Amino acid sequence: MxxxxxxxxxxxxxxxxxxxxxxxxxxxxxxxxxxxxxxxxxxxxxxxxxxxxxxxxxxxxxxxxxxxxxxxxxxxxxxxxxxxxxxxxxxxxxxxxxxxxxxxxxxxxxxxxxxxxxxxxxxxxxxxxxxxxxxILSHLRAAKTTNNSRRQAQQTNNFSQREIEVLEIIGQGNRREIAERLFISIKTVDFHLKNLREKTDCSNTAALIKFALKNGYQQ
Missing domain, CATH: 3.40.50.2300 (Response regulator)
Incomplete structure (x- = not known):
């Protein structure tokens, strides 16, 4: 035994x-x-x-x-x-x-x-x-759905890698903090935000945050 x-x-x-x-x-x-x-x-x-x-x-x-x-x-x-x-x-x-x-x-x-x-x-x-x-299975299915949504959004809007990085942290700090995290200037942040609003038909930053959450760029 x-x-x-x-x-x-x-x-x-x-x-x-x-x-x-x-x-x-x-x-x-x-x-x-x-x-x-x-x-x-x-x-x-x-x-x-x-x-x-x-x-x-x-x-x-x-x-x-x-x-x-x-x-x-x-x-x-x-x-x-x-x-x-x-x-x-x-x-x-x-x-x-x-x-x-x-x-x-x-x-x-x-x-x-x-x-x-x-x-x-x-x-x-x-x-x-x-x-x-x-x-765990439910979590994996939800993650798959989120990834599919994100992939579709990227293909539809033709985001650059830097634009994706901005979407991943938008709403987690102000423009200066985003610039510091990405090691770019505030003017460059503004440039990417402008492009993102145009590509997603979002009228403001709040709408961009909703877009990022809905399409799986943030958890």
């Missing part, structure tokens, strides 16, 4: 943490080596406790789940982290997975699902639930 998977449960809700600990302790392949009440408490314990997997609540005082994960990722890269949350938020799922979180679980999951997630992430390095896979 393989060594049990060493885990730490981190959650600021005592009842949830203790209940989950009781459930997981029944599985002989899982060894709960510690609990923590928040991110700071967890990080204080990690130098002496070396888990394979951490169940980490996303919403906590004293460092939230993502802030805590960033420290773990940097200092303990071999530890796998499963985020626990009450929130079904597709944008959050995609964001966390893109940042390297190893799995995302809702707190109302069945205990069998949590156990399966722990074993999967320990063995394979990642755990994708159905809703996480759906969120």
């Amino acid at each position: 393989n060594k049990p998977i060493k885990i730490i449960i981190t959650d600021d809700q005592n009842l949830f943490r203790e209940g989950l600990s009781m459930i997981l302790a029944k599985d002989p392949e899982i060894d709960i080596i510690g609990e923590a009440v928040n991110g700071r408490d967890l990080l204080d314990k990690l130098p002496t406790l070396q888990p394979d997997v951490i169940l980490l609540d996303y919403t906590m005082p004293e460092l939230d789940g993502f802030e805590t994960f960033q420290v773990i990722q940097q200092q303990y890269p071999l530890i796998k982290v499963l985020i626990l949350t009450m929130h079904y938020d597709e944008s959050l799922m995609v964001f966390l997975m893109e940042k390297g979180v190893h799995g995302y679980l809702l707190k109302d999951e069945e205990s069998e699902v949590v156990i399966s997630a722990i074993k999967t992430v320990h063995e394979d390095g990642q755990y994708y639930s159905d809703y996480v896979s759906k969120a």
Whole structure:
């Protein structure tokens, strides 16, 4: 038999943490080596406790789940982290997975699902639930639509590379700040803005910003 998977449960809700600990302790392949009440408490314990997997609540005082994960990722890269949350938020799922979180679980999951997630992430390095896979697919489809819209806009309006660069940052600063970011003069910025207004039939900068957002030049 393989060594049990060493885990730490981190959650600021005592009842949830203790209940989950009781459930997981029944599985002989899982060894709960510690609990923590928040991110700071967890990080204080990690130098002496070396888990394979951490169940980490996303919403906590004293460092939230993502802030805590960033420290773990940097200092303990071999530890796998499963985020626990009450929130079904597709944008959050995609964001966390893109940042390297190893799995995302809702707190109302069945205990069998949590156990399966722990074993999967320990063995394979990642755990994708159905809703996480759906969120990622939705994100990819939206990105494809955005890219298609941007490509079509470029072909229709025949933008220069510099005009594209202006569209990507328009609205994120004044003309001087745009000039500084692109290492060009304010007069050159004005020249590009004039050309962009003519090519897009936008009467002013506000309309150009809307055009940039609608066609995927800014996220």
